[in-house]
Amino acid sequence: MKIVPHKIFAPAAGPFPGWVFPAATALLSVLMLAPAVAWGAGPASIPETETPPEPAVGTPPISVTYTGNEGFLISVEGRKILIDSLYHEGVSGYVFPSEAQREKMESGQPPFDGVTLALATHYDADHFHPQAVGTFLQNNQAATFISTDQARKALRKAFPGYEGIKDRVRGLTPAEGAVAQEKVGDLDIQIFNMHHGRNRTVENVGFLIRTGGRTILHMGDTEATATDLSPLGLANKKIDLAFVPFWYLLTDGWRRAIRKQVAPERIVVMHLPAPDANDKYINSLGGWEKVTADIKTAFPNATIFRQQMESARF
Numbered sequence: 001m002k003i004v005p006h007k008i009f010a011p012a013a014g015p016f017p018g019w020v021f022p023a024a025t026a027l028l029s030v031l032m033l034a035p036a037v038a039w040g041a042g043p044a045s046i047p048e049t050e051t052p053p054e055p056a057v058g059t060p061p062i063s064v065t066y067t068g069n070e071g072f073l074i075s076v077e078g079r080k081i082l083i084d085s086l087y088h089e090g091v092s093g094y095v096f097p098s099e100a101q102r103e104k105m106e107s108g109q110p111p112f113d114g115v116t117l118a119l120a121t122h123y124d125a126d127h128f129h130p131q132a133v134g135t136f137l138q139n140n141q142a143a144t145f146i147s148t149d150q151a152r153k154a155l156r157k158a159f160p161g162y163e164g165i166k167d168r169v170r171g172l173t174p175a176e177g178a179v180a181q182e183k184v185g186d187l188d189i190q191i192f193n194m195h196h197g198r199n200r201t202v203e204n205v206g207f208l209i210r211t212g213g214r215t216i217l218h219m220g221d222t223e224a225t226a227t228d229l230s231p232l233g234l235a236n237k238k239i240d241l242a243f244v245p246f247w248y249l250l251t252d253g254w255r256r257a258i259r260k261q262v263a264p265e266r267i268v269v270m271h272l273p274a275p276d277a278n279d280k281y282i283n284s285l286g287g288w289e290k291v292t293a294d295i296k297t298a299f300p301n302a303t304i305f306r307q308q309m310e311s312a313r314f
């Protein structure tokens, strides 16, 4: 089974001069043995995630619950989508689901009941695990799973019950600049190839989901530049809510890529190290509070979750 431990950054491939990310830091982030954190019992000093303004009258809200790292339960008018949430241990230093939450997701217990679409942007260990996805599909007979073709093959190879679920598994890795279209119930899904760094072989896809008149984008772990994103025409798709990895929100070139090529109404920030992870790179920028304050200054329309199972409506 070729599930590679996740290394988030490919510093040498950073397309913008301002993007300097020492390889040692990336390695340290991965190797750092941060102790598991009891997320349910956060210290009183951690403020609640602010509540964004309610959506306009007549527009169904997008409800979002953070499962950790780049994982979310998304709900629009009762339609539930689970994305980048079905994995096992994850990667140390990030917020990830407790074992109890994993069990709830895989078995379809509230609030994860009635999920009809599960997505994984790529097959790295902090986004996907074949046992978690396979078990989820066995327990949620009405659910479809969509990911890259690499993830589909990993599932086929590693999950013993694959024959029983394969009809509900779709592996799609379109060519760069192309779009694959899928429909699951009345969810319209567009799938884009958004590369995970030019020096990596892992396939990463972005998902654009339309339902109830709302448009949602999740980019996964991409490092696609403004030039890479341009052919996708995302800025014309009237994206209400984009899930964006935090590195796009820190320096000018990446920020421009989001503003010009994605142009979302609202942003959820993802893949941030956990607030108490003592992450070396985040520390080099002044610490978690400063980094998140800087993001909020540059993008007042961004929401940052701190701990697992926080929710917001957009």
Ligand SMILES: [Zn+2]
Binding pocket: 006, 008, 124, 126, 127, 221, 271
């Ligand atoms: Zn990742």
